[in-house]
Amino acid sequence: MNIDKKIADDLVANDIRFVTTVPCKQLAGVIEEVEARDDIFHIPSNKEDEGMGLCAGAWMGGTRPAIIMQNTALGVTINTLATLIQFYRMPLPMIISYRGELREPVACQVEMAVHTKALLAQLNIPTYHFHWQKDVEEFDNILKYTFMCNKPVAILTDANFWGGYGDQ
Amino acid sequence: MIRSEILKEIAPILRDQLVVCNIGIPSQELHAIDDQPTNFYMLGTMGLASSIGLGLALAQPKPVIVIDGDGSVLTNLGTLPTIGNNAPGNYILMIVDNGSYGSTGDQPTYTGRKTDLAGMARAAGCDTVVEVRDVDTGPALQAAIDSGKATVLVVKCDSGNAKMPVITMDPVVIRDRFMRAVAS
Numbered sequence: 001m002n003i004d005k006k007i008a009d010d011l012v013a014n015d016i017r018f019v020t021t022v023p024c025k026q027l028a029g030v031i032e033e034v035e036a037r038d039d040i041f042h043i044p045s046n047k048e049d050e051g052m053g054l055c056a057g058a059w060m061g062g063t064r065p066a067i068i069m070q071n072t073a074l075g076v077t078i079n080t081l082a083t084l085i086q087f088y089r090m091p092l093p094m095i096i097s098y099r100g101e102l103r104e105p106v107a108c109q110v111e112m113a114v115h116t117k118a119l120l121a122q123l124n125i126p127t128y129h130f131h132w133q134k135d136v137e138e139f140d141n142i143l144k145y146t147f148m149c150n151k152p153v154a155i156l157t158d159a160n161f162w163g164g165y166g167d168q
Numbered sequence: 169m170i171r172s173e174i175l176k177e178i179a180p181i182l183r184d185q186l187v188v189c190n191i192g193i194p195s196q197e198l199h200a201i202d203d204q205p206t207n208f209y210m211l212g213t214m215g216l217a218s219s220i221g222l223g224l225a226l227a228q229p230k231p232v233i234v235i236d237g238d239g240s241v242l243t244n245l246g247t248l249p250t251i252g253n254n255a256p257g258n259y260i261l262m263i264v265d266n267g268s269y270g271s272t273g274d275q276p277t278y279t280g281r282k283t284d285l286a287g288m289a290r291a292a293g294c295d296t297v298v299e300v301r302d303v304d305t306g307p308a309l310q311a312a313i314d315s316g317k318a319t320v321l322v323v324k325c326d327s328g329n330a331k332m333p334v335i336t337m338d339p340v341v342i343r344d345r346f347m348r349a350v351a352s
Contacts, residue, residue, distance in 0.1 A: 043226070045219075046250060047244075050215075052219075053244075054220070056223060057223025057227065060223075060343065060347050061223065061225075061226070061350060084220075087211065087212060
């Protein structure tokens with residue numbers, strides 16, 4: 001299975017046509033896939049909170065958005081998640097590269113990994129963790145759930161899910 | 169002129185447009201001067217007005233006017249390259265540049281010293297950047313709307329705030345009525 005293509009297919013199937021990204025090596029394939037699709041408007045952002053602002057605007061304009069980002073940036077988005085996305089009750093699928101988990105080669109990444117789920121739990125953000133490639137089968141349901149409840153929802157995707165990072 | 173005087177003057181122009189307004193006193197002033205369902209008031213999240221407005225302008229065809237401030241743009245400077253490379257013709261970013269953080273007690277920002285926001289916007293790739301004095305805001309804003317070109321309008325004005333009540337409207341109400349206005 002090509003998980004990059006599957007993720008992009010599910011985004012389109014759920015009418016998500018506005019995707020903002022901040023890169024991560026693990027996410028390179030899915031970002032490339034999103035960029036290549038004519039039916040998705042891809043707008044790179046310079047920082048994750050900026051990206052969430054873009055998504056909020058797109059959604060109010062009638063277009064379903066998503067953000068693709070790295071977990072190390074979760075800290076800079078806390079205020080935006082609380083005072084914009086949650087306060088105004090907006091849906092936002094957050095496809096997050098979960099750096100610092102199993103098969104991670106860079107020790108510093110672990111320092112944010114140990115806080116990632118705790119921060120998301122503190123914010124009461126529904127959180128899913130993709131560890132095996134088959135976990136992507138749930139993605140379509142998660143997107144439907146996000147736009148059903150109008151909440152930010154996190155999908156953490158670790159190195160094992162992406163087929164390893166730097167070790168193969 | 170201070171910001172509230174500018175807002176009073178341009179209220180008739182803003183009335184029929186989609187407006188995304190910056191956090192704090194700017195939103196309180198706009199709300200008190202001329203509350204409209206077409207106004208999206210930011211109650212928190214300093215810095216993101218320009219980004220919210222850009223997402224909105226990209227998602228639908230109506231003109232979008234963002235009322236931002238120098239302090240807020242400095243907080244989210246990454247927005248300028250994103251605007252410069254992506255803004256559609258229905259996007260207007262009006263930066264009320266009074267050289268101070270108005271909502272927190274008028275502490276000076278760097279735009280009152282050496283920093284030039286219009287120059288930064290141009291360097292970031294924004295093709296149409298207009299700098300005006302406060303008294304010329306109305307005609308400049310109308311010209312930007314009529315041009316159909318993505319515009320960054322930097323309005324140089326005096327520092328100061330009008331005393332206006334805090335917005336007590338529920339955020340979901342603000343957002344819901346705004347979305348209805350967008351879709352109508």
